[in-house]
Amino acid sequence: MTTIINFKTDKKIKLQAQKIASTMGLNLSDVLNVSLRNFINQKTLYINLNELEKNPKPTLLSAVKSARREFTNSKNKKGVNLDEAINYLKQ
Numbered sequence: 001m002t003t004i005i006n007f008k009t010d011k012k013i014k015l016q017a018q019k020i021a022s023t024m025g026l027n028l029s030d031v032l033n034v035s036l037r038n039f040i041n042q043k044t045l046y047i048n049l050n051e052l053e054k055n056p057k058p059t060l061l062s063a064v065k066s067a068r069r070e071f072t073n074s075k076n077k078k079g080v081n082l083d084e085a086i087n088y089l090k091q
Contacts, residue, residue, distance in 0.1 A: 005032075064089060 021031045039045060068082040
């Protein structure tokens with residue numbers, strides 16, 4: 001059984017992801033399904049900080065803070081300690 005997930009992302013990000021997926025013979029749905037399966041199996045979220053040097057970009061910090069608000073307001077309180085995640089990103 002399949003289901004549809006709707007979420008918002010920047011149009012430029014979507015187009016770039018579709019282009020990369022296409023060069024790999026995949027569509028965006030395949031990429032997202034693999035990502036979700038990895039998230040479920042590994043129970044981890046990997047954020048590559050190579051491009052960010054030692055200081056994360058404000059957009060990344062904003063995304064983490066937004067996720068923190070969503071997590072705080074959610075009924076499911078399992079997951080990572082977001083204060084630790086933000087402190088790690090600030091290193």
